[in-house]
Amino acid sequence: MSERWDGGPGGQATRSRTGRVPGQREGEAGGTPRPGGRAAARAAARSQGGSRARRRARPVPRGRRVLKIIGMGLALLVLGTAGAGWWFYQHLNGNINSVSLDGKGGSEKADAFGRTPxxxxxxxxxxxxxxxxxxxxxxxxxxxxxxxxxxxxxxxxxxxxxxxxxxxxxxxxxxxxxxxxxxxxxxxxxxxxxxxxxxxxxxxxxxxxxxxxxxxxxxxxxxxxxxxxxxxxxxxxxxxxxxxxxxxxxxxxxxxxxxxxxxxxxxxxxxxxxxxxxxxxxxxxxxxxxxxxxxxxxxxxxxxxxxxxxxxxxxxxxxxxxxxxxxxxxxxxxxxxxxxxxxxxxxxxxxxxxxxxxxxxxxxxxxxxxxxxxxxxxxxxxxxxxxxxxxxxxxxxKSAAASATATASAVPASQIAVTVENGTEITGRASDIAKALTGQGFSSATTTANAPSPATTTTLTYGTGQKAEAQTTAKALGLPTSHLDEGTGSGLTLVIGNDWTRGTTFPGGSSSPAPADTKAAVSNAQxxxxxxxxxxxxxxxxxxxxxxxxxxxxxxxxxxxxxxxxxxx
Incomplete structure (x- = not known):
């Protein structure tokens, strides 16, 4: 039979197996047991006279109470802010009226870097x-x-x-x-x-x-x-x-x-x-x-x-x-x-x-x-x-195209010289492209060089007023419009990038349309x-x-x- 921890007859507590009275602390004066068991112990704890009561009644430092209040306030603020943010997000989503296009408008094509307009x-x-x-x-x-x-x-x-x-x-x-x-x-x-x-x-x-x-x-x-x-x-x-x-x-x-x-x-x-x-x-x-x-x-x-x-x-x-x-x-x-x-x-x-x-x-x-x-x-x-x-x-x-009102006149390939620069690690790429250009009738003044730094993508940069020359060059190489760039200098510079490591026609560019004439694009377009x-x-x-x-x-x-x-x- 297990030992009882509650009070016995007459309020006398039952002794434990250790011989001590439950609730008695070692070293307490006289070792006198407390009467009344647990209930009495709780009552004693609430009183002002006992040593245990004195320990529990010791006031919490003011700074600690302030920190506790601030912490609780911050927790409530975080929860409230999160709840308000979620409500706001759901509220805005609920405002939106959306309709399916069912693919009626076609789809965009990604560029060489996987980006889409x-x-x-x-x-x-x-x-x-x-x-x-x-x-x-x-x-x-x-x-x-x-x-x-x-x-x-x-x-x-x-x-x-x-x-x-x-x-x-x-x-x-x-x-x-x-x-x-x-x-x-x-x-x-x-x-x-x-x-x-x-x-x-x-x-x-x-x-x-x-x-x-x-x-x-x-x-x-x-x-x-x-x-x-x-x-x-x-x-x-x-x-x-x-x-x-x-x-x-x-x-x-x-x-x-x-x-x-x-x-x-x-x-x-x-x-x-x-x-x-x-x-x-x-x-x-x-x-x-x-x-x-x-x-x-x-x-x-x-x-x-x-x-x-x-x-x-x-x-x-x-x-x-x-x-x-x-x-x-x-x-x-x-x-x-x-x-x-x-x-x-x-x-x-x-x-x-x-x-x-x-x-x-x-x-x-x-x-x-x-x-x-x-x-x-x-x-x-x-x-x-x-x-x-x-x-x-x-x-x-505004580019020259945007300020003009007439369509650019075609420039014969024989009048176009291109500086071809190799931006790849493959030896001879610039020479291959230059030969392809001169083979199509481009000027013998076309030259080759190494690009100042490696190039990820191929670009054709043209000077002011040389858009038509760039268009003729891009068409000859099958180079898409997105690879043309108007510079501030003069002449045409073609930098071969790592997106064109072989062949003399830009990959996938053989059927690419010639770049749109932006002079005509903005003519009378306000x-x-x-x-x-x-x-x-x-x-x-x-x-x-x-x-x-x-x-x-x-x-x-x-x-x-x-x-x-x-x-x-």
């Missing part, structure tokens, strides 16, 4: 699919809130190069007449077997149909899309704290309701929407003039987004992220906060001086003076984007770069608006409407 179709929808859009866009007094996708009144192909060093934004006017392919909207079930019509109408059959139409027209692989509606523009402009723009004259577009005095303005909310929607206020009063003012607006927004004040302000960043995820419809490939952040990081790598905004060249539609068709130079612009060619020089300054902060939108000098039934210029309408507040007031 990014091509995104940015669409602005005129759909009045919410009360907010009806209020902003009007036209719902009889129809009410509408369903469907509306028309893509803004269409911009945004190209970010494989090496993230440059970008091109090409607007396609909404009035362009093209072939619409067979499409079916997976959401609404609306379908078409294909037809010839206005390009912006393809969006009625879903975003994937608009992407397929642009891909078919341009040959540019488009693997992503972003769609905004009226309220989306308002949210985005508010999130960045307003966008600064400039107009070169007083303007009152009685259709979009934009009213601004000559000079600079910071536009938010509805005023920003009026600016990007205005087609009668700028240029010749058509959609062609509107694309230029939209480029000015987007350039200013990008500069604001990339500014240190925006990116380092947590409130601004949260507002921007929350507005963006609420305002955008995207493809599945961009359908998470992580992917959108990655895209923003890629855009942020490109300097504004190397972001080129262009408008697709057009010509009047012979069957309808109010519509346009693809014009001369457009194919060169399409090719430059598809081939990942930059429309700015390496320094960010090219400008995003760093041009002083560029003002040009108010239309024509009678493109009407006030009280009288046709007048936007400046005249402004003067005739002193009682109407300006849009930025």
């Amino acid at each position: 990014i091509n995104i179709l940015v669409m602005g929808s005129d759909g009045r699919t919410s009360k907010a859009d009806c209020k902003l866009g009007g036209g719902c007094s009889q129809t009410g809130v509408q369903t469907g996708n509306g028309n893509a009144d803004v269409q911009m192909v945004v190209h970010i190069s494989a090496d993230r060093s440059n970008a091109t934004v090409m607007s396609i006017p909404r009035d362009t007449m093209v072939d619409i392919p067979a499409c079916k909207d997976s959401a609404s079930g609306q379908s078409t077997s294909g037809y010839y019509g206005q390009i912006n109408g393809a969006l009625r059959y879903g975003p994937a149909c608009q992407v397929a139409t642009i891909h078919q027209l341009t040959g540019i692989p488009i693997d992503h899309f972003v769609k905004l509606d009226f309220s989306g523009v308002v949210k985005m402009s508010d999130a960045v704290g307003g966008v600064s723009v400039c107009v070169n004259n007083n303007v009152y577009d009685t259709y979009s309701h934009l009213k601004l005095s000559s000079g600079s303005h910071t536009l938010k909310g509805k005023a920003a929407l009026e600016f990007v929607r205005s087609r009668h206020g700028f240029g010749n009063g058509s959609d062609l003039g509107r694309t230029v003012s939209q480029h000015i607006f987007l350039s200013a927004m990008i500069r604001k987004f990339k500014s240190a004040g925006t990116l380092t302000n947590p409130t601004a960043v949260y507002g921007l992220a929350d507005a963006a995820t609420k305002a955008l419809t995207v493809d599945d490939g961009l359908g998470s906060v992580k992917k959108l952040i990655g895209l923003a990081a890629d855009v942020n790598k490109v300097p504004t001086k190397r972001m080129t905004f262009t408008t697709m060249q057009t010509a009047p539609d012979p069957h309808d003076p109010n519509r346009v068709v693809v014009g001369a130079g457009a194919k060169a612009l399409f090719s430059s984007i598809a081939d990942d060619q930059s429309l700015t020089g390496g320094s960010g300054k 090219a400008q770069t995003a760093d041009e902060a002083k560029t003002c939108a040009k108010v239309s000098p024509f009678k493109t608006v009407s006030l009280n039934g009288v046709a007048m210029t936007p400046a005249q309408a402004y003067a005739a409407s002193p009682d109407k507040k300006d849009s930025d007031e």
Whole structure:
């Protein structure tokens, strides 16, 4: 039978096998046992008289208590922050509306380093699919809130190069007449077997149909899309704290309701929407003039987004992220906060001086003076984007191609001398390529040398005004466009890299198309770069608006409407 540790009859504790009373400490005076067993021991411990009680009642040092409180507070703060961060992430993901492209836009090809360009179709929808859009866009007094996708009144192909060093934004006017392919909207079930019509109408059959139409027209692989509606523009402009723009004259577009005095303005909310929607206020009063003012607006927004004040302000960043995820419809490939952040990081790598905004060249539609068709130079612009060619020089300054207005004339091979440098460890590579060039009729002044350092990739660097010579050389060697680079010196220097260790035709380059002529690509394309902060939108000098039934210029309408507040007031 086991020994009991509780008290015996009369409160006398039962002795242990050691002969000591449980609870008695060796050396205690008299060795007198405590009465009452465990219960009595606990009571004694709570009393102020016992030595054990005195030890337990000893106060904890103040510093230790403070540290304990701080530690508990920090733990709660970490848990709270982590919980808030997770909630924020889930909240933003929940805002995103994504749609599958079903491979309708083709796919990008990687360069020699495994890097791929990014091509995104940015669409602005005129759909009045919410009360907010009806209020902003009007036209719902009889129809009410509408369903469907509306028309893509803004269409911009945004190209970010494989090496993230440059970008091109090409607007396609909404009035362009093209072939619409067979499409079916997976959401609404609306379908078409294909037809010839206005390009912006393809969006009625879903975003994937608009992407397929642009891909078919341009040959540019488009693997992503972003769609905004009226309220989306308002949210985005508010999130960045307003966008600064400039107009070169007083303007009152009685259709979009934009009213601004000559000079600079910071536009938010509805005023920003009026600016990007205005087609009668700028240029010749058509959609062609509107694309230029939209480029000015987007350039200013990008500069604001990339500014240190925006990116380092947590409130601004949260507002921007929350507005963006609420305002955008995207493809599945961009359908998470992580992917959108990655895209923003890629855009942020490109300097504004190397972001080129262009408008697709057009010509009047012979069957309808109010519509346009693809014009001369457009194919060169399409090719430059598809081939990942930059429309700015390496320094960010406009290249000779970007400042010219005529197509480069061909240069005979006999007039072209190339310095061929061996950047590989294989002896005789430069001599092999040089012989191949002279064998095709290139100048006997072609020379060889060792490159200053080993080269991973083959590059052909050309001097100012020698783009045409470089194109002729690249075509002869099957060298893709992405390997051409405009330098600051003179002459042509071909550095053979480790991506070309044998043969006299660049690997996989025998069927490569000749580099696109970037002079033709930007001719009549209204090219400008995003760093041009002083560029003002040009108010239309024509009678493109009407006030009280009288046709007048936007400046005249402004003067005739002193009682109407300006849009930025």
